[in-house]
Amino acid sequence: MTACSGGNASGNNSARSVATADNNGIEHPEFNADSAYSFVERQVAFGPRVPGTKAHDNCADFISRSLRDFEADTVWHQTASVKAFNGKTLPIKNILASFNSGAKRRILILAHYDTRPWADQEEDKSRRDTPIDGANDGASGVGVMLELARAIGSNRPEVGVDMFFTDVEDYGAPDDAMSGEDTWCLGTQHWVSNLPYTPEERPAYGILLDMVGGTGAVFPREFSSSRMAPAVVDRVWGVAAASPYSDRFPNRIGGAIVDDHIYVNSAGIPCIDIIESANPATGGFPPTWHTLDDNMDHIDRSTLKAVGEVMLDVIYSEPGA
Numbered sequence: 001m002t003a004c005s006g007g008n009a010s011g012n013n014s015a016r017s018v019a020t021a022d023n024n025g026i027e028h029p030e031f032n033a034d035s036a037y038s039f040v041e042r043q044v045a046f047g048p049r050v051p052g053t054k055a056h057d058n059c060a061d062f063i064s065r066s067l068r069d070f071e072a073d074t075v076w077h078q079t080a081s082v083k084a085f086n087g088k089t090l091p092i093k094n095i096l097a098s099f100n101s102g103a104k105r106r107i108l109i110l111a112h113y114d115t116r117p118w119a120d121q122e123e124d125k126s127r128r129d130t131p132i133d134g135a136n137d138g139a140s141g142v143g144v145m146l147e148l149a150r151a152i153g154s155n156r157p158e159v160g161v162d163m164f165f166t167d168v169e170d171y172g173a174p175d176d177a178m179s180g181e182d183t184w185c186l187g188t189q190h191w192v193s194n195l196p197y198t199p200e201e202r203p204a205y206g207i208l209l210d211m212v213g214g215t216g217a218v219f220p221r222e223f224s225s226s227r228m229a230p231a232v233v234d235r236v237w238g239v240a241a242a243s244p245y246s247d248r249f250p251n252r253i254g255g256a257i258v259d260d261h262i263y264v265n266s267a268g269i270p271c272i273d274i275i276e277s278a279n280p281a282t283g284g285f286p287p288t289w290h291t292l293d294d295n296m297d298h299i300d301r302s303t304l305k306a307v308g309e310v311m312l313d314v315i316y317s318e319p320g321a
């Protein structure tokens with residue numbers, strides 16, 4: 001994803017087995033931070049997940065296999081090819097899964113699994129053509145989602161949960177973020193054009209997870225989410241405020257980000273972005289963003305835990321109909 005200069009860019013169900021309760025009293029299965037961390041590590045170990053590479057294919061297989069292991073009701077791929085801003089034709093493989101596929105009320109959780117092919121934010125120009133590990137930008141959101149899938153698979157909530165692992169999110173034009181906006185999020189733009197829902201089947205809302213693993217990260221209310229899906233932002237930040245992780249979800253407006261949620265909103269599904277957009281060192285994204293330092297050294301289990309626990313609170317307090 002990229003920052004957008006147009007906005008404020010400164011940056012209960014009844015008792016079930018194996019349920020735990022945290023301070024706000026919502027019972028849900030445990031979010032295991034070590035497990036989430038290992039899902040991040042596994043992705044990074046494949047190498048940079050650049051569209052069209054073997055590492056990307058291997059990662060798509062790993063995600064799909066994991067979802068089947070966690071007993072998702074359905075796992076399928078939406079494939080296409082698209083032309084990137086630089087004229088290159090790229091394969092898209094969006095990965096879609098559904099839990100509680102019979103539930104009338106559904107929510108959508110999404111994160112991108114591709115990684116940026118260039119370290120174009122590196123200070124040293126000679127290193128900018130090198131692909132990044134994408135431990136935070138890519139693998140962290142997927143790592144949290146896979147741990148959510150593990151938890152949900154073993155102990156279903158009332159609500160239906162659809163998962164969307166988006167592809168070719170991070171292949172956007174490096175310069176002039178606003179004019180190049182539609183060069184980002186190509187997998188999600190394809191999904192919107194080929195929406196796998198009738199109007200009646202559409203999820204009630206969506207939550208995008210992006211850069212949710214950085215050391216000490218906090219998640220203010222992302223600017224465009226607050227404009228496009230204010231009720232969802234209120235719901236998630238309200239749950240966070242009542243949780244032990246309220247410090248991680250400050251009640252103020254953060255940066256405006258061009259990310260997959262913008263396109264999901266355009267499909268008529270209110271969708272928010274949980275993203276580190278107000279790092280104290282930069283006023284925006286963390287300093288590792290689109291650099292070769294976006295690696296496992298800067299992934300923090302306690303950040304994954306905070307986001308995962310708040311997500312489980314949201315999911316397990318959501319009615320099924």
Ligand SMILES: [Zn+2]
Nearest residue numbers: 001116137170
């Ligand atoms: Zn990115």
